[in-house]
Structure formats: C-alpha cells, structure tokens
Amino acid sequence: MIHHLAADAFAPYGKVLDSTLQVDDSAPAFHSVSSSFYRAALFDPGEDGEVDLLWVTYDRTEIPRTLESHLLTEQALIPISGSVVQHVRRPDHRDGAVESFLIQPGQGIVMDRGCLHTTTSVSGKALCLMVSRASTTQDLADSLGHGVEPTETVYGPCSSSDDST
Secondary structure, rough: EEEEEEEHHHOOOOOEEOOOOOOOOOOOEEEOOOOOEEEOOOOOOOOOOOOEEEEEOOOOOOOOOEEEEEEOOOOEEEEOOEEEEEEEEEOOOOHOOOOEEEEOEEEEEEEEEEEEEEEOOOOOOOOEEEEEHHHHHHHHHHHHHHOOOOOOOEEEOHHHHHOOO
C-alpha cells in the first residue's frame, strides 16, 4: 500500500517538506507579492560533514530487494519532475515493515540518519534534488560503482522476514 505523504505518518522516518505547510514564525521568512521564502527545514550532514546537492534520476517501478541506510547524515529527497515512491523501514517501528510514501513535485522529505530506504519512480523517469553529505555520496558511488566496501552506508533487506537473527 502506498500512503500519501503526511507529516504524522512519516514522522518515524524523518520530516516532510511541503510547500503548503504553515510558516514557522520562529524561522527566518519573507513574504511579498513578488517573492516569498521560508525555511522548510534545517539539514544535518553530521559532525564535520559537508552538504552535497545532487541531481538524481529514478526510472524503475520495481522495489529492489535491499535498502540502504546512511550512518552519518540525514538525506533529503525533493522531486522536481515526476513523482516517486519512497520505501522506508525501521526495525524498531511497526515490526520492521516497509512503508511506502508517494512524493510529488512540490513535496519532499528529510530522512533521519539510519533510516533504511530506497526510491522508485511512479511511471517513467523522475528527476529529484537530493541533499546528502559529500563523503556519503563518495562512499555510495565507490560502493555501487566499484565494489568498494562502504563505510558510511549499510544495506539491509527490504522485508523484515529477510532479517537474520
């Protein structure tokens, strides 16, 4: 089942970024007829981390068998064109079941450090802006592209029934 993205439902995994949410009066903001801005969220790249902005494309609808989790950083995902489904799992939440959330352009998420996740497109190619930690991006690229053992990323099964105990 794919859930519509809502802050309360996604809370065990991180924060929801939604351009229709109310502005927090304690955060910097500016509003005018011609231009407005407000803080959607602060991003934590972890101790001594450098923020990395990435263009990411997704063109798969089948859920992979493994999920990834980043040990040192949060990770944000914001669809620009095309909708995506974010599949997330926490072994300590809902018996470790995978939950899936539809994220449409104009929405986004910031996943907590340690959240197991993977992303699929809804139909065809989806372009997203991802915010991560520079060293985690390098770690993931080395692991996926060159078979190097990752140090900042861990992989886990998509299903809690695949967990070995």
